[in-house]
Amino acid sequence: MDSFKKITSIVTPLDKVNVDTDQIVPKQFLKLVQKSGFGKFLFFNWRYDEQENKKSDFVLNNPKYENSQILVAGDNFGCGSSREHAVWALLDYGFVVIIAPSFADIFFSNCFKNGVLPIILDQKIVEKLLQETGMIEVDLKNQIIKTSSSKMSFEIDSYQKKILLEGLDDIAITFEYENKILDFEKQSKIPSVL
Amino acid sequence: MGKTLFEKIWESHIVVEKPNNPSLIYIDRHLVHEVTSPQAFEGLRMNNRKVRRPDLTIATMDHNVSTTDRSLPILDQTSSVQIKTLEKNCKYFGIKLFDIDSPNQGIVHVIGPQLGITLPGSTIVCGDSHTSTHGAFGALALGIGTSDVEHVLASQTMWLEKPKSFEIRVEGKRKNPHAVTAKDIVLSIIKNIGTGGGTGTVIEYRGEGITDLSMEQRMTICNMSIEAGARAGLIAPDEKTFDYLRDREYTPKNYESLVDSWKGNLKTDSDAKFEKEFTLHIDDIAPQVSWGTNPGMTCNVTDSIPSPDEFSNGDLNQKRGAEKALEYMALEPGTLIENIKIDRVFIGSCTNARLEDLIEASKVIKGQKISSHVQAMVVPGSQMVKKQAEEMGLDKIFIDANFEWREAGCSMCLGMNPDILSPGERCASTSNRNFEGRQGTGGRTHLVSPVMAAAAAIHGHFVDVRELDLD
Numbered sequence: 001m002d003s004f005k006k007i008t009s010i011v012t013p014l015d016k017v018n019v020d021t022d023q024i025v026p027k028q029f030l031k032l033v034q035k036s037g038f039g040k041f042l043f044f045n046w047r048y049d050e051q052e053n054k055k056s057d058f059v060l061n062n063p064k065y066e067n068s069q070i071l072v073a074g075d076n077f078g079c080g081s082s083r084e085h086a087v088w089a090l091l092d093y094g095f096v097v098i099i100a101p102s103f104a105d106i107f108f109s110n111c112f113k114n115g116v117l118p119i120i121l122d123q124k125i126v127e128k129l130l131q132e133t134g135m136i137e138v139d140l141k142n143q144i145i146k147t148s149s150s151k152m153s154f155e156i157d158s159y160q161k162k163i164l165l166e167g168l169d170d171i172a173i174t175f176e177y178e179n180k181i182l183d184f185e186k187q188s189k190i191p192s193v194l
Numbered sequence: 195m196g197k198t199l200f201e202k203i204w205e206s207h208i209v210v211e212k213p214n215n216p217s218l219i220y221i222d223r224h225l226v227h228e229v230t231s232p233q234a235f236e237g238l239r240m241n242n243r244k245v246r247r248p249d250l251t252i253a254t255m256d257h258n259v260s261t262t263d264r265s266l267p268i269l270d271q272t273s274s275v276q277i278k279t280l281e282k283n284c285k286y287f288g289i290k291l292f293d294i295d296s297p298n299q300g301i302v303h304v305i306g307p308q309l310g311i312t313l314p315g316s317t318i319v320c321g322d323s324h325t326s327t328h329g330a331f332g333a334l335a336l337g338i339g340t341s342d343v344e345h346v347l348a349s350q351t352m353w354l355e356k357p358k359s360f361e362i363r364v365e366g367k368r369k370n371p372h373a374v375t376a377k378d379i380v381l382s383i384i385k386n387i388g389t390g391g392g393t394g395t396v397i398e399y400r401g402e403g404i405t406d407l408s409m410e411q412r413m414t415i416c417n418m419s420i421e422a423g424a425r426a427g428l429i430a431p432d433e434k435t436f437d438y439l440r441d442r443e444y445t446p447k448n449y450e451s452l453v454d455s456w457k458g459n460l461k462t463d464s465d466a467k468f469e470k471e472f473t474l475h476i477d478d479i480a481p482q483v484s485w486g487t488n489p490g491m492t493c494n495v496t497d498s499i500p501s502p503d504e505f506s507n508g509d510l511n512q513k514r515g516a517e518k519a520l521e522y523m524a525l526e527p528g529t530l531i532e533n534i535k536i537d538r539v540f541i542g543s544c545t546n547a548r549l550e551d552l553i554e555a556s557k558v559i560k561g562q563k564i565s566s567h568v569q570a571m572v573v574p575g576s577q578m579v580k581k582q583a584e585e586m587g588l589d590k591i592f593i594d595a596n597f598e599w600r601e602a603g604c605s606m607c608l609g610m611n612p613d614i615l616s617p618g619e620r621c622a623s624t625s626n627r628n629f630e631g632r633q634g635t636g637g638r639t640h641l642v643s644p645v646m647a648a649a650a651a652i653h654g655h656f657v658d659v660r661e662l663d664l665d
Binding site for chain 2: 016017018020022023026027028030031032033034035045050074075076079080081082083084085087102103104105106109110113114157158159169170171174175177180181184185188189190191192193194
């Protein structure tokens with residue numbers, strides 16, 4: 001995983017609550033066996049009509065937001081299915097920061113495994129960011145977001161921050177605890193399935 | 195201070211614990227299916243890693259499989275590749291697979307309990323959000339993403355922030371337990387606490403309204419915990435739980451001694467504190483029907499469609515969400531639920547496709563025909579459920595009523611296989627999600643119980659099943 005760098009970008013405002021992972025990447029695109037190439041399916045049913053023409057009223061189809069790396073959305077973003085394809089699609093499309101007042105648990109956790117930073121901010125601040133038209137800067141190291149007119153800090157778990165900043169492989173980290181896993185297995189009372 | 199059931203299971207599975215950091219938790223059972231595993235196996239291969247405990251790992255194929263004639267090849271090439279990839283991966287890594295021809299094939303959350311793989315007090319994960327189903331047995335059962343699937347395959351552990359404990363008490367007795375079901379209880383809960391009401395928590399369902407339920411009904415409740423945003427849902431095991439798991443194909447040989455160790459231990463202490471609480475009284479609850487595009491948008495069958503103002507309680511975002519939902523669902527505020535005509539009926543999914551669900555639905559249908567403008571199907575949750583139902587003659591009741599009787603799989607719950615709604619079609623569905631396009635692009639889903647779905651099939655619109663003779 002690449003290490004997380006400071007991001008400077010305009011924000012893409014997706015002013016909707018309860019955006020579920022079925023909308024982020026619809027089920028017909030879950031059949032691939034690799035992680036790449038999901039960007040073209042991102043928000044597919046909102047981006048395209050039945051003839052697969054771009055819908056002009058959907059925010060991602062506005063050329064202004066073409067190179068945006070920051071998505072701002074409403075409450076409970078990423079709810080529903082556990083499909084990590086949702087994060088792969090957002091990342092492949094170009095989003096590396098997602099800001100919302102709240103996230104669904106599994107989606108939130110999936111972000112960190114792929115180098116995507118989910119940031120929880122107060123509802124009022126998110127509403128302001130949804131209106132923000134200028135560049136904003138997201139500095140993970142110092143946990144600060146700068147807009148043209150303001151500066152705010154955000155919270156992040158120290159372990160997740162380290163994983164992102166250093167681009168760590170958490171399986172390799174876990175293997176350092178091999179002895180502890182073995183000790184656990186020796187005393188475990190739950191038998192094998194077979 | 196005492197501990198909650200969740201805290202007890204959590205503490206007994208900690209491998210590494212550090213202050214202000216996620217804990218490393220041991221996983222006792224890992225269930226694998228074809229959609230969320232290929233990239234995980236590929237990750238192992240690329241890093242020369244093996245599956246640490248194939249003996250704690252079980253796989254089946256359910257999301258993509260066809261529910262019609264199994265002797266025919268799968269027409270969709272990408273589905274076929276995903277299924278073959280699972281076969282290859284299981285062979286390569288030495289994992290037991292219940293494949294398409296196995297009598298044990300079925301929806302992963304139906305077969306786990308049915309085979310005695312799900313155990314009280316254990317930790318269970320699967321790359322599927324409805325893993326919460328297994329919590330009905332007093333297991334801590336978590337849906338995970340593909341990266342965590344890879345992590346568990348490699349290490350049999352995962353890093354997890356400790357969720358909070360959420361007590362949901364279900365009090366009282368239903369007047370007509372055949373008409374007002376576990377599905378109606380859980381939809382009522384989600385209607386009240388909202389789709390984000392359980393975020394960051396593990397719910398423990400407690401009270402007379404829960405202990406009264408059969409194991410299969412308890413699974414329906416725990417299954418939909420994720421629709422309230424919870425990490426997991428739990429019910430303390432009791433004699434019903436222990437009886438259900440006895441003498442199943444994979445029930446452990448030392449089962450009785452395990453039961454002895456669970457009794458008295460796997461419960462919340464009387465002086466334990468929950469961080470969040472909610473109580474639902476069920477004496478007078480009605481059958482539920484969802485009207486919108488998330489499971490919180492649900493009302494009584496006797497109600498009419500709410501106006502966005504009425505629904506949102508002053509919250510502008512919720513109001514706009516409700517407006518969008520009504521537009522998508524092509525419904526007007528004030529329309530009586532009972533006047534909504536339906537085109538399709540789906541009885542199936544990990545929420546409601548167990549034997550009891552099919553028995554209850556068949557009572558509504560027996561000796562009748564479905565409405566001429568309705569297309570209806572029953573998709574048993576597993577091949578074993580299908581066989582048991584056929585031994586009871588349920589297939590004949592459904593087929594005589596003009597239902598289609600299918601092979602086991604996820605089917606039209608999520609439209610990853612040929613079973614989908616056409617744009618604009620309206621479906622009474624026993625599944626768990628009414629998201630836009632979930633059952634097919636442009637399809638409109640109303641979540642209901644199996645008896646409500648069956649009655650809707652007969653009448654062509656929703657009816658209050660409390661008015662039918664179901665005993």
